Amino acid sequence: MDSLGALPFAALAGRLGSHTRALAVRKWLFGRGPLAHDGRIPGVRGSERLLAEAPLPPHELAARQVAPDGTTKLALAFPGATVEAVMIPGRGRSTVCLSSQAGCTRSCTFCATARLGFARNLSAAEIVLQYARAAREAAPDAPARNVVFMGMGEPLDNLDAVLAAEAVLMEPPFPRLSPAHVTVSTSGVVPGMKRYLREGRGRLALSLNATSDALRRELMPHTRTWPIAALLDTVRAAQAEDASKSVFVEYVLWDGVNDSDAEADALIALLDGIAAHVNLIPHNPVDGLPFAPPPLARVRAFQKRLADSGRRTIVRWPRGVGIAAACGQLAGQGANSERLLSVSRSEERPA
Numbered sequence: 209m210d211s212l213g214a215l216p217f218a219a220l221a222g223r224l225g226s227h228t229r230a231l232a233v234r235k236w237l238f239g240r241g242p243l244a245h246d247g248r249i250p251g252v253r254g255s256e257r258l259l260a261e262a263p264l265p266p267h268e269l270a271a272r273q274v275a276p277d278g279t280t281k282l283a284l285a286f287p288g289a290t291v292e293a294v295m296i297p298g299r300g301r302s303t304v305c306l307s308s309q310a311g312c313t314r315s316c317t318f319c320a321t322a323r324l325g326f327a328r329n330l331s332a333a334e335i336v337l338q339y340a341r342a343a344r345e346a347a348p349d350a351p352a353r354n355v356v357f358m359g360m361g362e363p364l365d366n367l368d369a370v371l372a373a374e375a376v377l378m379e380p381p382f383p384r385l386s387p388a389h390v391t392v393s394t395s396g397v398v399p400g401m402k403r404y405l406r407e408g409r410g411r412l413a414l415s416l417n418a419t420s421d422a423l424r425r426e427l428m429p430h431t432r433t434w435p436i437a438a439l440l441d442t443v444r445a446a447q448a449e450d451a452s453k454s455v456f457v458e459y460v461l462w463d464g465v466n467d468s469d470a471e472a473d474a475l476i477a478l479l480d481g482i483a484a485h486v487n488l489i490p491h492n493p494v495d496g497l498p499f500a501p502p503p504l505a506r507v508r509a510f511q512k513r514l515a516d517s518g519r520r521t522i523v524r525w526p527r528g529v530g531i532a533a534a535c536g537q538l539a540g541q542g543a544n545s546e547r548l549l550s551v552s553r554s555e556e557r558p559a
């Protein structure tokens with residue numbers, strides 16, 4: 209059955225026989241009012257039939273937590289899948305972090321989601337609905353105009369749904385997010401990277417986290433299949449075809465694991481010739497995981513080394529820390545993924 213959340217605007221207008229009514233439905237879906245309805249959308253003629261033929265995905269708000277800095281985490285329960293969506297407030301523009309899967313089939317050792325197992329892929333409509341719910345948490349003067357696919361799951365393992373969801377979110381006339389403000393983060397799945405770099409309209413973020421295959425295999429065992437050279441060659445090839453395909457490289461910093469000057473230099477060398485903005489993410493401790501962030505001075509030294517080489521680099525500092533430990537409890541399945549925690553660190557401070 210079709211779902212309202214994933215219907216392209218033209219299909220919506222076709223079903224309602226009116227662009228004006230289709231726009232009213234989009235404004236209801238992505239507006240600030242309640243999403244609950246009694247079988248019709250207020251003021252939209254024909255919405256009873258629309259909702260009957262293409263309903264919103266069934267869901268419940270299972271939990272909601274607000275950190276002192278305003279970061280708001282929602283646990284949304286879909287049939288057979290409870291996932292988290294996070295609203296991170298910003299100055300003038302907020303960010304919503306979306307899950308693409310309930311659980312994950314990958315096995316990153318620093319990520320608690322990996323221990324949850326895998327429930328199922330989310331549909332495009334379920335992904336869009338996460339945005340619709342979380343965006344309502346943003347302040348009116350800082351609407352949620354940034355989207356990052358950094359929640360639970362490996363987005364490139366559910367790429368059809370992710371592409372369909374981002375298409376709806378970017379589609380005019382509304383909500384029309386800028387492709388520059390949509391980021392899809394991957395642990396490094398080469399076939400999916402190739403496809404997203406070809407078909408995706410947002411920006412790819414490669415979660416690299418190590419400069420040697422040996423360490424990367426320890427941290428992210430699934431990467432046996434795709435060594436670092438294959439990941440970076442995929443980006444190089446895409447940028448050779450289209451120079452506008454700039455990417456983010458995410459590098460979580462762990463004390464004594466991957467934070468030395470030598471590793472900073474190795475990262476500089478690996479990224480030579482690649483248009484990439486580096487996001488350094490000091491680890492945010494998660495109960496039960498044996499990792500710690502480096503001291504502040506080490507983070508600064510690592511960043512300075514990259515910056516001195518001419519590489520654009522920022523450090524993403526913690527946001528929403530007061531509720532981070534409870535992420536998994538919200539989802540009802542244990543602690544949350546490192547990447548979801550890391551996106552809460554959206555405050556950027558210069559070196």
Ligand code: SF4
Binds near residue numbers: 360362
């Ligand atoms: S970091 Fe991402 S890809 Fe790795 S296990 Fe966690 S959710 Fe999956």
